[in-house]
Amino acid sequence: MKTLRDAGGGLLIAAIGLLFLLGAREMPLGSLRNMGPGMFPTALSVVAIIAGLAIAALEVLRNAEAAMTFDLRALACVGGAIALYAVLMESAGLLATTVIAVFLLAAAPQRFRPMETLLVGVGLSVFTWAVFVKGLGMPLSFLPDVSL
Amino acid sequence: MTELLSGFATALHPINLVYCLAGVILGNIVGVLPGIGAIAAISILLPLTFNLEPTTAVIMLAGVYYGAEYGGSIASILLNLPGTASNAITTLDGYPLARRGEAGLALLTAQVSSFAGGTLGIVAMVVFSPLIVSFSLSFGPAEYFATLLLGLVAGASVIGCGPLKGIAMVSIGMLFGSVGLDLNSGLPRYDLGIPNLLDGLSIVAVAMGLFGIPEVIANIRACPSGEKPIAVNARAMFSAFRRLGAIVPSIFRGAAVGGTLGPLPGAGPTIASFLAYSLERSTTRNPEEFGTGRINGVAAPEAANNAAAQTAFIPTMTLGIPGTPTMAIILGALMIHGISPGPQLVGEHPDLFWGLVASFWLGNVFLIMLNVPLIGFWARLVAVPRRFFFPVIIALVCTGVFGVSNSSFDIWLVLAMGGLGYIFRCFGFPPAPLLIGFVLGPMVEEYLRRALMISGGDYTYLVSSPTSITIHCLTAALLVWPCLRAATTRSAQPAS
Structure with a gap:
């Protein structure tokens, strides 16, 4: 183009x-x-x-x-994942948000690997929870906040 | 000399030592992995340093910066993919060497040259920083304004784009920087009625959005390269030690080029490595051998980019002028910790400045001690498919930026900046001038208005001292030079 x-x-x-x-x-x-x-x-x-x-x-x-190359699909997937964090993280907790976001990101490349994506999502949510919530004391929960 | 010794006392404090080690390891990892640059890594780490002492925080962030220069050469040599932009030239001779079965020699050359270049850069910093500080302590608002303006114009004239594009990006960055309460009048600017905007846009969100997110968007769908990295082990590294005699002159030449270019605004390690390589080629009798696997072609640029990475701290710490976007983020980190950059920094916080200098050298020692024996581990890290890193970057960015003010607002800001940064990238507009304008803009405005307040609105005060006149002349030269060069090359080649 x-x-x-x-x-x-x-x-x-x-x-x-x-x-x-x-x-x-x-x-x-x-x-x-x-x-x-x-x-x-x-x-x-x-x-x-x-x-x-x-x-x-x-x-x-x-x-x-x-x-000029403009990759709308990559932009939509990455942008969607970030928006998901902004909307969901406080209410749905780190586990659900991270897993959904990782699946959204995995939709960008041509080949989709469901099992690997799930493992990355779960592992990553545990990692961010350990670093940011346990380590730095951020007011976030791991699991969805059911009291809402 | 006593300051340097007390600096080592600061840097050897166990907490500082641990964070220095953590910083250089992280930097090395970021460097080894192609696709994530030091800028993105530092902005991701910035929120993690909020609860640290300022000295510890800057020691760690700086470690990421120069650590990436070490790690970047590993990917360049083993994979033919530069780990960071300033290691790109290392692929020219490093990869052919590795293909020929001399990966150990190429890697050892890169590591030893990095160490020697970094050390020489630190020596330059120790010698020249106090000189610049003693000269600039007499600066008033007029001289500050002149110096900051020079920094802005230099930031605008980053290579790869004309001066017009640079000026446009710097002014957009300065406009982003003007969001929030106006310091002189206390009136809000561009707050749109959102309380989060009264404190201004967070530098963490702007830097992550501009440098981290577009990188992910541009690479997430790239096909994985079928190339497998070349295997290497520590024994190959150790056995190459006796062949290093030939690179000593190259290291000194490279470090001289890098050390000189590092402090210049807008130059930085990447340009230093390119220039060092072409200088190296011009000093030999058979330049055609370059590109086929000569260790001098690895040594010179690796010494240059590490020397430049260290000397880049000279203007940042002594004058408060960041030459590269990474330095702009380091400056932003200082400001977040309540330390105002400028000539008074070294005098007011000698422990910070000299502790940082000492930590640089310790960090360089850590890096070479880690990289030579553990090369097998780094070589395996190079082989990890890149698709695993994108979710990690996005998760760290979003969770990290949330922690800046514990609100989702900054995540939205990252999204907006990331989208904008990607569009600018597609249009071929570099984000570096924007970030430099964002950091320097509010300071330029403050000093200009302060200078005018002192002089009662008299603009001649701005050019009333020889120092400020000299600096303004430099700025003008920087603006006119590219136009002149463009005009002369065009008249020389009218056909193109």
């Missing part, structure tokens, strides 16, 4: 800059001699927007097309 690779990145940077510029509208700017909290973010947003647009424009002008 041939796309305008730099141009996409440049537009993304300009978009982030625009979001931060909009967010900075509420903050007092102050003056250049006596800056308020809004001055620095506003200036940075403008720099980001200009730089992003310049990158995009330069690539379009140069007509330089670079190949």
Whole structure:
């Protein structure tokens, strides 16, 4: 797939800059001699927007097309596993969360190995429980919190 | 000299010794396993160091950093896959040597060169750090601002991308850094009404998201390489000792290149190893032998990347300017522990600085003592399929970042940063300038506003001393140089 690779990145940077510029509208700017909290973010947003647009424009002008690989399935599996931790870990406990997350990650490669995945999931949940809960005293439980 | 001795007293404290050993072992493992870099490993470990003393915490995190340089060469030589980016050049001569049945010689060369390079880098740190500190103690806000600006511009001009991309990434990083309470006015910025955002974005979540997660996404579906690592045992290592005489000059050349490049912002161990290799090739009468398995081609880059890994701490510890993203995380770790980086650090916390320097050398001793006799174990670790590591990384990232503030908010932040980092990676935008901007941005703003407050809004105060003028000139040169070079190469080759 041939796309305008730099141009996409440049537009993304300009978009982030625009979001931060909009967010900075509420903050007092102050003056250049006596800056308020809004001055620095506003200036940075403008720099980001200009730089992003310049990158995009330069690539379009140069007509330089670079190949780009974007793996949606890997992104979905990894992102889904992280989201699972965010949603489940506190209520469902480490064992269930880790096993489900490991299965989700195992769905990314071509070959699926159910037994190995289960073993990795259980072993990993015991390991994280030992390190983070027993070792560092994090307020997490191993098994689902049934009192909820 | 007395400071260094008391530093050894600090480093030899049993707890520090244990964490130094743990750090270098972990670093070595991370280095041996291709696919996980030291940056990701340090950001994963950062939450684990919160309850430690600051000195102990930094000793361990630093151990991971330079330990990875040792371990990385093992994967390069046995598997032809660089363990970390700065060991990539080692594959050129290391793997052919191993294929020829001289894996023991190649590995021993890499380990001894790493040790010698690291030691020379530490000597440079001991000699030059106090000089830089005594020079920079007279810095006022104007000089600080100039120095930080230099660090930012240097961070933006990391190789592999034009200055424009670097500036764009640095400014995005600085914008991320401006989230939270404004120090001067106490007003919240970009808090979106979420209490977690008032303290700013956590550096742990940003670093893990930008460096750890995209690595997993990009590699999780990669086909496992059919290549089997080459077998080796400790006896082959020991019997190669007498053949090391030939590499002594290469080690010194490599360490000189690495030690010089290490402190320069934006350079770091990877560039040092590439330059050391090409210098090594230019000093010999038969450069065509390089790439076919010459031990000098292993010795020079391995000495260079380890020397650079040590001297990179000079600007980080003496000026508070991180040259590489890894140093930015070390700086972030110091700040989390309530230690403000800058020229006053060495004076205010001599035990931390000199204890760290002493621990570097002890860590280097640990590494060579571990790696030479235990090479059989590391060689087997290289053979473990990479698919096992991805769930481990994700589990450690998610559980670890949860512990930063015991809330799921930071896991969501990792997800957002990871997605963004992956998209940037696909577009070919490096994440390193973003992280450097994130760490330095708030400091730049603070010193600029403080300088303007002192001078009553007079901007000429920023260039009122010879020191700050010199630093600003360096910054300008750094900005103009790539443009000039691009212009001259383009006019030299108009056809391309």
